[in-house]
Amino acid sequence: MFNLKNKKGFVLITAYMVVAVLVIFATSFSSRTIGEKRVADKERDTIQALWLAEAGVDRAIAEFPNTPLSGTIGNGAYSTQTTELTSTRYLINSTGGVPGTNESDPNNAIRKVSAIVERPLSPASSGDITSAITASGDVEVKGSAQVNGTIDEENVVFNFEDVFGISKEAMESGATHHYTDPANNITPVDHVTWVDINALTEMKITETGWLGTGILVVDGNLNITGGHFSGIIWVIGTLRVSGNPVIDGAIFVESGAEVDTTLTGNPTVSFDSNAVSDAFNFIPSTSTPYIISWKED
Numbered sequence: 576m577f578n579l580k581n582k583k584g585f586v587l588i589t590a591y592m593v594v595a596v597l598v599i600f601a602t603s604f605s606s607r608t609i610g611e612k613r614v615a616d617k618e619r620d621t622i623q624a625l626w627l628a629e630a631g632v633d634r635a636i637a638e639f640p641n642t643p644l645s646g647t648i649g650n651g652a653y654s655t656q657t658t659e660l661t662s663t664r665y666l667i668n669s670t671g672g673v674p675g676t677n678e679s680d681p682n683n684a685i686r687k688v689s690a691i692v693e694r695p696l697s698p699a700s701s702g703d704i705t706s707a708i709t710a711s712g713d714v715e716v717k718g719s720a721q722v723n724g725t726i727d728e729e730n731v732v733f734n735f736e737d738v739f740g741i742s743k744e745a746m747e748s749g750a751t752h753h754y755t756d757p758a759n760n761i762t763p764v765d766h767v768t769w770v771d772i773n774a775l776t777e778m779k780i781t782e783t784g785w786l787g788t789g790i791l792v793v794d795g796n797l798n799i800t801g802g803h804f805s806g807i808i809w810v811i812g813t814l815r816v817s818g819n820p821v822i823d824g825a826i827f828v829e830s831g832a833e834v835d836t837t838l839t840g841n842p843t844v845s846f847d848s849n850a851v852s853d854a855f856n857f858i859p860s861t862s863t864p865y866i867i868s869w870k871e872d
Contacts, residue, residue, distance in 0.1 A: 620673035620684035623651050625871070627671030628688040631655040632866075635667045636692060639864050640749065645676075652676050662856035663694050665864065668872075687872035695862040699740025701855040704807075707846035709733055710814075710828040712835035720816070720838035724846030728836070733827065735809070739790075741861050746792060749859025760802070765789045766857040772796060772812070780804075783819065790854050800840075805847070806854035810835075816842045824850035 631653035634644055642657035651673040658666045667690045670676045672683045707724030708714055714728040727733075735743050747753070751766035759779040761770075764787035770778055772795020780787075785802030792809045800818035808814075809827045816822070817840035824847050828836045838844065 617684060620651075621686065623649070623673050624671040624684045624686035625688070627651045627653040627673070628669045628686045628871075629671070631669030631671060632667050632688055632690050632869075635669065636864055636866070639692070639694070640665065640859070650674055660691070664867075665692050665694065666690075667692060688869065689872050690866050690869045692864040693867050694860045694864040699738065699855070699858070701848070701852040704738065704825050704848075704851050705846070706825065707844050708826045708828070708836060710826075710836045712828070712830060712832050714828075714836040715834055715838065717837070717839040719841045721841075721843045722838065723844070733829075735829075738809075738827065739858055741858060743792075745859055745861050746790075750792075751789075751857070760785045762786075764791055764804075767859065768792070770794065777812075777815075780820070781818075788854075789857050799842070805850045807851060813837075816840075816844070818842065821845075823847040824854060 627648060630648060631644065632655065634646065635642070635655040635657055638644060640657055643655060645654040646652065651671060652675050653669060653671045654676050655667060655669040658668070660666055669688045670685065671688070672685045675683050676685065677683055678685055705725065706727045707722050709727045709731060711731065712729060714726050716722055739746060746767065747769045749767065750769035752763060752768040754761055754768070755771045756773055756775045757770060757778060760782045762785070766789045768787070768789065768791050770791070770793045772778055772793065775795070777796035777798045778793050780799045780802045783801045787802065787804040787806070789806045790809070791804065791806065792811070794811045796812040797808070797810045798815045799820045799822070801820050803821045805823045807825050807827070808822065811829055813830050813832055813835045814826065814828045814837070816838045819841045822842070822844045826844065
């Protein structure tokens with residue numbers, strides 16, 4: 576005869592086994608569900624990271640040539656770096672990440688995009704510049720000052736946009752260097768340099784070893800007594816040149832003063848078409864750069 580006590584024990588053991596199997600199934604299902612969710616979340620974050628990297632490229636083009644740039648969109652972020660390849664061609668590297676762009680953090684989903692963009696050249700021509708000095712007022716050349724080239728002065732008609740093909744605002748916005756009331760002999764002065772003179776009387780270049788190139792725009796008075804500049808100097812004020820500086824390229828002075836340009840001492844100012852042409856390569860374009868190649872890194 577079957578023992579009732581043994582029967583109860585068998586049922587209890589069976590119940591435990593059923594519960595154990597159900598727990599195993601539930602744990603397995605839960606783990607699988609969690610794993611699948613993690614994979615789905617990672618895939619979603621990876622796709623979003625690519626979109627963020629592409630958004631970074633779009634912003635780099637819209638705010639060209641400003642660099643580096645970074646920002647956040649939704650639960651992700653992007654960062655960009657723009658590098659000059661030639662005078663008209665640039666490389667934009669953009670990284671998108673969810674939730675961040677730190678590659679050392681394993682929790683971040685990272686995608687990278689690189690794009691080469693072309694910046695259209697300005698429609699203005701360096702060949703239209705033919706004079707060593709062009710001034711709205713009189714140009715006084717005294718002492719042993721030497722000017723190699725034509726001097727156009729007094730009531731000659733010229734304006735910034737006709738010479739460079741862009742406005743002063745565009746030139747200032749796209750300047751490589753922007754100084755306000757700089758110290759004497761400020762450097763670097765290359766590519767495009769924009770100087771605002773507010774509190775000072777004038778910008779001064781005095782050192783014999785000072786070097787400058789490209790396009791130098793001074794919104795105020797400029798006093799040069801030393802150094803060597805190659806390119807185009809545009810002064811929105813008066814220009815005084817003395818001592819022994821050497822200037823190769825072209826000078827423009829717009830001030831409205833009766834005498835806005837004075838050369839004394841032993842300076843040498845020479846019209847140099849090559850220096851002018853080289854300077855034109857740095858003119859910021861008002862045309863939006865366009866993508867010529869794109870790839871995911």
